[in-house]
Amino acid sequence: MNQPKESSTRERILQMMKTSGPLSTKEITLELGITEMAVRRHLGTMERDGLIESKMIRQTLGRPTSVYGLTELAENLFPKKYHTLTLDLLGELEQEYGAESIERLFERRKDKLNRQYQSDMQGKNLAQKVQRLAEIQNDNGYMTECEQRGDDHFVLMEHNCPISQIANRYNHACECELRLFESLLDARVERTECLAQEGRKCVYVIKR
Structure with a gap:
């Protein structure tokens, strides 16, 4: 009481x-x-x-x-509106240089993350790669869980998206994440649900 x-x-x-x-x-x-x-x-x-x-x-x-x-x-419990500032800056950049400039930024971020985490995937089988990717995403605040549906069939779920406000406006961020996963896992990855598109979570189906 x-x-x-x-x-x-x-x-x-x-x-x-x-x-x-x-x-x-x-x-x-x-x-x-x-x-x-x-x-x-x-x-x-x-x-x-x-x-x-x-x-x-x-x-x-x-x-x-x-x-x-x-x-x-x-x-971190106190209100912070970093996304508001980020969206304002991206909006100014888009107005000045066009939508392509925003897409290039997300592409560069994808390439940077790919270089950063590629060494974590060396020498691992698909199951180990998926598990490591889940750990990486968890560390970055995505509240990730992973299920194995078969020998070469996995489902990765993200219950939170730290950049959801940005992804809601710039969907290319989601596209870059999908291709980042494909590159790190060296596998086929399909997104079947997305928080930025009114989904309850982001769901990735992963197959060899």
């Missing part, structure tokens, strides 16, 4: 650290007006969840004190 209140308290602590920087337990206690024991309990949970980290700072007088600050994971 206390979960919503506890979540609200932790959200306030995150907001305080975002606006004021690293804080000590005493500073948080004074600001929130709750017991130090309650604050320590919240901090322990947040540190366990990877949202905050502690460090010791030296003071002019007395012993070093421990302060808590946000981790990169917590920073």
Whole structure:
């Protein structure tokens, strides 16, 4: 029953650290007006969840004190509209140099990723390549899962698309991803569902 209140308290602590920087337990206690024991309990949970980290700072007088600050994971909880800026810049580029310039950018990105990950695929069979590709996409935020339907038949599903707002406007980004997969896997790849085209996820059917 206390979960919503506890979540609200932790959200306030995150907001305080975002606006004021690293804080000590005493500073948080004074600001929130709750017991130090309650604050320590919240901090322990947040540190366990990877949202905050502690460090010791030296003071002019007395012993070093421990302060808590946000981790990169917590920073990502705050609103960021990188895609808005990216879309604005791409729009300006398209207006100045035409749609072909945008397509060239996506092609160059595809070629760069192909060079970056090609060595990961060396010496692997198709199943191992698909598994490695799933790991790469997971690391990049695509929330990927993979199913094997036969000896040389796989289905790769992406439940999230970090560049969905861009792909919604510039479908060439999706085309480049498809061809990147074909190159890395050295296999036939067919996209049967796409988040940028009102799908629930991106689905790739992979066959030798």
